[in-house]
Amino acid sequence: MKPIFVHYGRLLASSLLLFVVVITVLFLLLEIAPGDPVQSLIGDNPVSDEFRAQVVATFGLDRPVWERYFIYLGNVFTGNLGYSFGSSMTVAELIMSRIWNTLALAIPAFVLSTAGGILLGAIAARTRSRWLDGTISAGAVAFFSIPNFWLGMLLIMVFSMNLGWLPTQGNSPYGESGIAIEYLILPVFTMATSELAYKARIMRSSMIESLGQDYIDTARSKGLPGNRVMWRHALPNGLLPMVTVSGYSLGFALAGSVVVERVFGWPGMGLLLLDAIQRNNNQVVLGVVIMITVVILIVNILTDVVYGIVDPRLRTRFAQPARSDS
The missing domain is CATH 1.10.3720.10 (MetI-like)
Known part of the structure; x- marks a missing residue:
């Protein structure tokens, strides 16, 4: 194999690995960051526990962290970055x-x-x-x-x-x-x-x-x-x-x-x-x-x-x- 293909193959592989590392680190940091994403989604209006539980289930927030991570990683590689909380836009x-x-x-x-x-x-x-x-x-x-x-x-x-x-x-x-x-x-x-x-x-x-x-x-x-x-x-x-x-x-x-x-x-x-x-x-x-x-x-x-x-x-x-x- 020519050296140029080896070089750029390694470059692409290292870039892909770095991309996965960035996603992983950011996902974990946001998981341990203070704040309640559910509260930011529903706003300051009082809601019932049933409605709050429905929101959590809808966005998959009741699933384990590792499961949500792999789901999100797979979605990223397909171009799906999720939905914005509080907005109808993706x-x-x-x-x-x-x-x-x-x-x-x-x-x-x-x-x-x-x-x-x-x-x-x-x-x-x-x-x-x-x-x-x-x-x-x-x-x-x-x-x-x-x-x-x-x-x-x-x-x-x-x-x-x-x-x-x-x-x-x-x-x-x-x-x-x-x-x-x-x-x-x-x-x-x-x-x-x-x-x-x-x-x-x-x-x-x-x-x-x-x-x-x-x-x-x-x-x-x-x-x-x-x-x-x-x-x-x-x-x-x-x-x-x-x-x-x-x-x-x-x-x-x-x-x-x-x-x-x-x-x-x-x-x-x-x-x-x-x-x-x-x-x-x-x-x-x-x-x-x-x-x-x-x-x-x-x-x-x-x-x-x-x-x-x-x-x-x-x-x-x-x-x-x-x-x-x-």
Whole structure:
């Protein structure tokens, strides 16, 4: 069997195992968490013991934990995430109604942070030990250290409350559907800032290493212009670590959208998750975290595939036949 198939087979198997572990841990944690899911289902209205027992039997809450776990695990692999307590919608329907709003934040933030990180990191490496490099590096450290929720509230105070330029909450004006551009600006900037700073630091280190290679000295000795050496020869190799970093950051953006969505009242999966936690709606909590886990695992697999394509060392290794020990 070719090494590339062995590699990706192991990657898929480990991802599947990790997925099962995540489901197991979350299921058990929610089982021992305080709160009564039945009470969150029926609300604060007084009900008879017979009605309460009927609700427990309907949702299978009277079954042993191990039985409910295996039933739920089987349902997950068939796409059934259960029903939301207190809602006539399934968990999958609730998530699908919110996931596009979350992606509307995560994807622009990912593009902005990646493009900005590559550009600023390359400029900092080109101007190493000069004032521009120091400014970019100091700014990257500062913005990476700022918590998202604090930056979001600061932007709301400045651009919404004081200047009145941008809205503070939601994704569109009251009574309108869809996503308005002006509602995207502040949350996207908030989500992208720390990732942009981190990627700029990684890109700077990678480009400095790339600029110190022998082939760069050879290109310069041939009389090639500095900009061509920088962008044509050094940049492609300097981008290799960014493939991995950027792939992981997209998953982190989805997971980190919880805080940003709460600050800006953005109706995405993060806000759905927080509301479900407050209402002890375990089915929704499990469903949202499972969906985020699936997206992160898919992104990680695609990142590994892309890295194998762009890195010539991996292409060479995969192209070689597997050696036999005999």
